Amino acid sequence: MAEVNRVAIVTGAGSGIGREVSLQLAGVGWRVALVGRTLGKLEAVAREIDSGERTLCIAADVGEPAAAGRIVAAATQRFGRVDALVNNAGHAPMKPFHQFSDSEIQGVFxxxxxxxIRLTREAWRNLADAKGRVVNVSSYSTIDPFAGLGVYSAAKAGLNLFARAIVNEGRGVLGFTVAPGAVETEMLRSIVPSSALPTNKTLAPADVARVIVACAIGQRDQDAGSVIAMPSP
Known part of the structure; x- marks a missing residue:
């Protein structure tokens, strides 16, 4: 199948890593379902790609249980298939874990x-038909937890194992985990000021996206089931 016919769903696509992943996938001919909470941000990314023929913007919060089915239904109705799923959405409130309420812990997970997991479940039949790929964007904090990010790190650690579980299902779907360190994104700067972590100590979103895209399009199949660590400089 030509690359121009392939379809990816990318969560957290409105900014940062997700935006770069979407642009790079489109750059190699893929159609992209852009998922995020803010429609305006998704539409801005879509305009960077094209007039809308090769993109679909889906405003959704992946933390809501009903969202996964709606996202996959919209993508398959528009494009007819799903070849790759990039689970990039993240929520990282920063404070000591013992200060989290039950509802805050639940929200992070x-x-x-x-x-x-829900998105992968809903897209599973399409991914299996396509012998597709799931790329989970985890965090280097699952290897070396940052102070104040214990709950976030514990949640992201689940993605590390989930990639292996996807491979072990035996349906021909490959799962990957990319675990970057501090990445220069809006999410990072919402919790860590540049005075505490200068830009020269962070990763560029485009560099992280290149690794994710390589996994999604089949250039790193040898890494399926593993955690690809990308420590900060």
Whole structure:
């Protein structure tokens, strides 16, 4: 199948890593379903790609249980297939884990791991038909947890194992986990000021996206089931 016919769903596509992944996938001919909470941001990314013929914007919060089915239904109705799923959405409130309420813990897990599992479940038949790929965007904090990100790190760690579980299902779908360190994104700067972590100590979203895209389009199949660590400089 030509690359121009392939379809990816990318969550957290309105900014940062997700935006770069979407642009790079489109750059190699893929059609992209852009998923995020803010429609305006998704539409801005879509305009960078084309007039809308090769993109679909889906405003949704992957932390809501009902969102996964709606996202996959919209993507398949528009494009007819799903060849890759990039679970990039993240929610990283920063404070000591013992200060989290039950609802706050639940919210972190809903976005960072449960939403990814639900999306993969809903897209599974399409992914199996396409012998497709799932790329989970985890965090280097699952290897070396940052202070104040214990709950986030625990949630993202679930994605590391989930990639292996996808491979072990035996349906020909390959799962990957990319675990970057601090990446220069809006999410990072919402919790860590540049005075505490200068830009020269962070990764560029485009560099992380290149690894994710390589996994999604079949250039790193040898890494299926593993965690691809990308520590900060």
């Amino acid at each position: 809903e976005v960072n791991v449960l939403g990814a």
